[in-house]
Amino acid sequence: MDRPDFFALKNGSKVKLPFTQTEYKNRLDKLRTVMNDNDLNMVILTSMHNIAYYTGFIYCSFGRSYGCVVTEKKIITISANIDASQPWRRSVCENIIYTDWKKDNFLKAIVSVVGRDEPPKNIGIENDHVTLEIKEKLNSLFNFSKFKDVSRDIMNLRTIKSDEEINLIKNGARVADIGAEETVKHIKVGASELEIAMAGRDKMELEIERIYPDAEYMDTWAWFQSGINTDGAHNPKTSRKLISGDILSLNMFPMISGYYTALERTLFLNEIDDASLKAWEANIKVHKRGLELIKPGAKCSDVCNELNDLFAQLGYLQYRTFGYGHSFGVLSHYYGRESILELREDTATVLEPNMVISMEPMIMIPKGKPGSGGYREHDILIVNDKGAENITKFPFGPSNNIIKN
Secondary structure: OOOOOEEOOOOOOOOOOOOOHHHHHHHHHHHHHHHHHOOOOEEEEOOHHHHHHHHOOOOOOOOOOOEEEEEOOOEEEEEEHHHOOHHHHOOOOEEEEEOOOOOOHHHHHHHHHHOOOOOOOEEEEOOOOOOHHHHHHHHHHOOOOEEEEOHHHHHHHHHOOOHHHHHHHHHHHHHHHHHHHHHHHOOOOOOEHHHHHHHHHHHHHHHHHHHOOOOOOOOOEEEEEEHHHHHOOOOOOOOOEOOOOOEEEEEEEOEEOOEEOOEEEEEEEOOOOHHHHHHHHHHHHHHHHHHHHOOOOOEHHHHHHHHHHHHHHHOOHHHEOOOOOEEOOEOOOOOOOOOOOEOOOOOOOEOOOOOEEEEOOEEEEOOOOOOOEEEEOEEEEEEOOOOEEEOOOOOOOHHHHEEOO
């Protein structure tokens, strides 16, 4: 039996994607402009976020390689045989499936797109994602070609969101609010972090299904931390049971067709001591000021430095654990976060309309010190011509989030 190294399979029909054909075409046109400006004959995308951004397909690698080859006239995804025809159905483009019989069939599939007779002179790759192993093999296959990193150019394109993206992100923020509302209903003494988080996650996924019936439902998270577990923003939920007086951290992360939004809130159960209230109110003060600073023309580092000064005045700068915010869009909690758009001391990016960015001050006071625990608030804002629209509606602060139960 002759088993192919790669093949094409159109099993079923194309499904409805989260964005229109026009939206995907506009993205591809801008990428081809980058290619033209850099004299690139071909771009090989390997990251989950950029393949999703340009095609609609979100891969799950399990150690396998995935790619998307873009030329002047073609765009084709390269996927593993284990996914069958799903990559073709859930993308705007054609697809080649490589088989598992030989280790380098992924690379053979890439070569098949352009052929061996006229290898591309210049090839764009993602240096911030492509593995050394794959890069070495690409160098061997295309040994007459030169490689250029295009990751930052593509990142720049992604930071400015289209109207279609903004609409989806707004829906995601609303889903996060709904998840938070459901989560709070389950907060009580004796309940576990796990059962509380599950309630919020399930509510979000059902709401995503309602508004996006043609989507794939994957990777929506709800984290809920209590007591010592609040010290890290991304600490997984545990079986710890809540006790009265606990500091709590609610974290909602709905994902809609590869686009994440997020909502974080500090809460307390039944009662709060003076030191904890003081720390919480300090973080809230910084959060409120940060929301005021998000506007077109603001430099990321300037926002960061002003908030650092405020934390220092309040006596809590030494407890800060994170930059004050970052871009949101495609797969922002995997690899897709646009690092050029972060509210940090070393980021000189100037905010522009249609950028989407979070405001999320965080402080962590270690166990044994007054007010110990992790304090976090997290809103998402869309920069516009006059300022910014805060699309997170769930309330924050002691007047709203001391839960009596």
